[in-house]
Amino acid sequence: MTQHRAALRLRLASSSSRHSSSTRPVTLFLPSSSSSSSPSSPLHLSAKRIIDYVLLGITGKDFVLMAASKAAMRGPTILKAEDDKTRQLNKHNLMIYSGEAGDTVQFAEYINANISLYSMRNDSELRPEAVANFVRSELARSLRSRNAYSVNLLLGGVDPISEKPHLYWMDYLASLAPVPYAAHGYAQYYCLSTLDKHHHPDITLEQGLKLLTMCTDELKRRLPIDYKGVLVKVVTKDGVKVLDFDNDRIVKSA
Amino acid sequence: MSSPFDINGGACVAMVGKDCVAIACDLRLGMQALTVSNNFPKLFNFGPSTFLGLTGLATDVSTVSDLFRYKVNMYRLREERNIAPQTLANLVSSSLYEKRFGPFFVSPVVAGVNYTTGKPFICGFDSIGCIDFAKDFIVSGTASEQLFGTCEGLWEPDMSPDDLFETISQALLSAVDRDALSGWGAQVYIIEKDKVTKRLLKGRQD
Numbered sequence: 001m002t003q004h005r006a007a008l009r010l011r012l013a014s015s016s017s018r019h020s021s022s023t024r025p026v027t028l029f030l031p032s033s034s035s036s037s038s039p040s041s042p043l044h045l046s047a048k049r050i051i052d053y054v055l056l057g058i059t060g061k062d063f064v065l066m067a068a069s070k071a072a073m074r075g076p077t078i079l080k081a082e083d084d085k086t087r088q089l090n091k092h093n094l095m096i097y098s099g100e101a102g103d104t105v106q107f108a109e110y111i112n113a114n115i116s117l118y119s120m121r122n123d124s125e126l127r128p129e130a131v132a133n134f135v136r137s138e139l140a141r142s143l144r145s146r147n148a149y150s151v152n153l154l155l156g157g158v159d160p161i162s163e164k165p166h167l168y169w170m171d172y173l174a175s176l177a178p179v180p181y182a183a184h185g186y187a188q189y190y191c192l193s194t195l196d197k198h199h200h201p202d203i204t205l206e207q208g209l210k211l212l213t214m215c216t217d218e219l220k221r222r223l224p225i226d227y228k229g230v231l232v233k234v235v236t237k238d239g240v241k242v243l244d245f246d247n248d249r250i251v252k253s254a
Numbered sequence: 255m256s257s258p259f260d261i262n263g264g265a266c267v268a269m270v271g272k273d274c275v276a277i278a279c280d281l282r283l284g285m286q287a288l289t290v291s292n293n294f295p296k297l298f299n300f301g302p303s304t305f306l307g308l309t310g311l312a313t314d315v316s317t318v319s320d321l322f323r324y325k326v327n328m329y330r331l332r333e334e335r336n337i338a339p340q341t342l343a344n345l346v347s348s349s350l351y352e353k354r355f356g357p358f359f360v361s362p363v364v365a366g367v368n369y370t371t372g373k374p375f376i377c378g379f380d381s382i383g384c385i386d387f388a389k390d391f392i393v394s395g396t397a398s399e400q401l402f403g404t405c406e407g408l409w410e411p412d413m414s415p416d417d418l419f420e421t422i423s424q425a426l427l428s429a430v431d432r433d434a435l436s437g438w439g440a441q442v443y444i445i446e447k448d449k450v451t452k453r454l455l456k457g458r459q460d
Contacts, residue, residue, distance in 0.1 A: 140317050144356065169290060175262060175312035177283050177291035188288060 052185035053085060053098040054227050056215055057154040058195065059165040059180050060203040064156035064235045065212055067245075068096040069227035081228040088240050089115045090125045092158045094233055095135070098184055099151035099172060107142075107149045111135055128157030128166035132176060140174035148172075152184045156235050163237045183215075190222050191215040205234065209243070220251040258311045258359040259381075261286065263435025264296055265395035266307035267426050268365035268376040269409060270388075271418035274446045275374040277305050277365035278426045280397075280457075281439040283312055292438035292459065296395075300326045301336035303445050304366035306346070309395035310381070311359035318358050325349065339366030339375040343385055350383030357381045361394035365445065372447050391425075397436045400429035415444050419453065427457055 054069035072080035087095045087108045095111065097104050115134070119125050126134065132155050142148045155168040169182040181195045194214050203211070209232075216230055229247025233240055263284045268277040283294035298306045298319045306322060308315040325345060329337050337345070343364045350358065358381060365376045377385050378392035386392065391409050393401035404425040413421060423442055430437035440455040 136316065137320075140313055143313065171285065173261075173311070173313040174316070175283065175290075176316055177294055177312075179291050179293075182290075188290075192288075 054187040054219060054223075054230060055085070055096050055098055055152065055154050055182075055184035056187055056191060056212065056230070057096070057156050057167045057169075057179075057182045058199065058208050058211055059156075059167045059201070060205060060208045061201075062158070062163060062165060062236060063205055063208065064094070064158065064165045064167050065205075065208045065232065065243075066094055066096050066154060066156045066235065067212055067216070067230040067232045068098070069229070070231050070247075071226070071228035072101075073225075074101065078226070078228065084231060086231060086233055087112050089131055090119050091239050092125060092160050092235060092237070093128055093131045094156050094235050094240050095153055096156075097151050097153045099149070103149045104151050107139070107151045111138065114138075125160065127159050127161075128155065128168070129159075131155060131157060132166075132168040132170070132178075136170060136174050136176045139170065139172070143172075143174055154182055154184060158235050158237050160237060165235070186223055187215070187219060190218050194218055209245075212245075213249070216247075217249065217251045220249075221254055256286070259309075259361070260396050260435060262310075262312040262315075263396045263433075264294075264309040264312075264315075265393075265397035265401060265426065265430050265433065265436040266296055266309045266361075266363050267391060267393045267401050267405065267422060267429075268307065268363045268378075269391040269405070269413075269418060269422045269425075270374045270376055271413040271415060273367070273372065273374065274415045274418055274444060275365045275367060275376055276415075276418045276422040276442060276444050277307055277363065277376075278422050278440055278442040279307050279309070280395075280426065280430050280436045281441065282436050284435060287434065289438060295441050297441055297443060298322070300342055301330075301338075301366070303369060303447070303450060304337060304339045304342055305364070305443055305445065306342065307363035307365070307394065308360045309363075310361050314358040314360045318360050318362070321349065322346070336369065338368050338370070339364055340368065342366070343375075343377050343379075346379055347383040347385050350379060350381065354382050361398075363392050363394050365392075365443075367445050367447050369447070374445075395436060397429045397433035400432045401425065404428045415446055415451070419444050419451075423453075423455055427455065431458060 056067040058065040068085040071078050072083035150172045153170045157166050169177045169179045183191045232243045232245040266279040279296040283291040362379045377387050391405040408421045408425050439457045442453045444451040
């Protein structure tokens with residue numbers, strides 16, 4: 001917090017000096033590595049206080065599995081063990097998110113409301129690709145504002161017409177990538193190699209759940225923190241469903 | 255903290271041949287050393303024979319390509335003709351300079367064949383829109399140093415489209431194999447006056 005305030009003060013100080021001093025030599029902002037966080041560029045490249053939760057997404061033949069950890073943390077303290085970091089945007093689209101406390105829910109709510117508004121106005125649902133690009137454009141706009149949202153997202157959806165699953169990975173910089181499986185936070189380092197080896201585009205839901213269990217087992221084995229298990233949801237052509245997932249499995253340590 | 259140009263990684267190169275140009279890019283999207291996606295193309299089409307390549311910060315690659323899609327569509331509606339590569343170059347330059355004191359962290363490359371003169375055209379830019387015209391090749395991205403080496407060694411004047419494809423592909427693949435932040439497959443476009451050939455290169459997947 002102190003650091004944060006100091007940075008803000010620095011920004012305010014330098015912006016006021018920029019306006020007042022016409023006689024002082026002007027230092028032009030050059031996009032070099034050292035000055036990337038300079039006050040003249042409002043782009044927030046350093047994640048302020050992104051708290052790493054576990055977010056996982058796996059596509060299969062006709063579904064997208066999404067899993068988000070249930071712990072709400074602040075520093076080393078777990079504030080809540082049944083936190084829901086998922087948001088259903090419309091019938092066929094689900095978003096899971098992590099990031100700075102406050103930003104996450106604020107941003108999710110904003111996106112949720114606007115996509116609902118679109119559905120009501122146009123009497124049609126946005127397709128996964130459209131949802132992803134809308135969310136990206138909003139996050140990219142916020143990135144160059146004074147107070148950017150620091151939110152990492154996974155967007156999962158099933159196209160109601162082609163019935164094909166879609167999964168989008170997006171970070172707090174609004175880099176968007178369509179992927180067959182994705183993770184955010186520490187899960188990236190522990191699960192992506194498992195998914196690289198075992199994922200197939202046409203797996204069934206049972207196989208997908210087995211794959212997800214492999215991932216959560218690995219997290220239990222290697223993560224020093226307890227993320228309080230995962231909330232698992234699945235998106236299919238029939239909509240979004242919560243799945244029963246056994247979070248009490250005891251995993252043998254390495 | 256690392257430079258915003260090197261967070262996501264990526265490489266792009268354009269080359270001139272005889273009555274043709276080629277533009278190629280890699281497909282990696284990463285976060286520092288971690289590869290997130292191997293399906294992130296950095297080449298964008300803005301007319302029958304005009305292409306823009308964008309490397310740098312992935313969010314700005316998307317933002318800038320979306321912005322130019324809008325601008326070029328508006329140009330086409332207003333002028334009732336396609337944009338020439340030279341015009342696109344000037345549009346890119348002025349649009350990037352608009353953001354002089356808070357730039358997009360991208361290094362664009364324009365490649366195309368002018369549809370009225372039939373002459374090939376390539377150029378590159380820095381992130382604030384300074385144009386770098388070239389008669390031979392343009393490189394950009396985290397593998398740009400390696401690309402300078404491979405292009406300098408392989409490029410020769412007046413190559414046929416087939417030779418140009420071979421040259422640009424070898425130049426790009428060799429360069430990205432020496433760069434940890436780019437690679438994971440490549441896309442190559444060979445642009446002739448009334449023909450564009452797109453090829454996907456598998457490349458090393460590590």
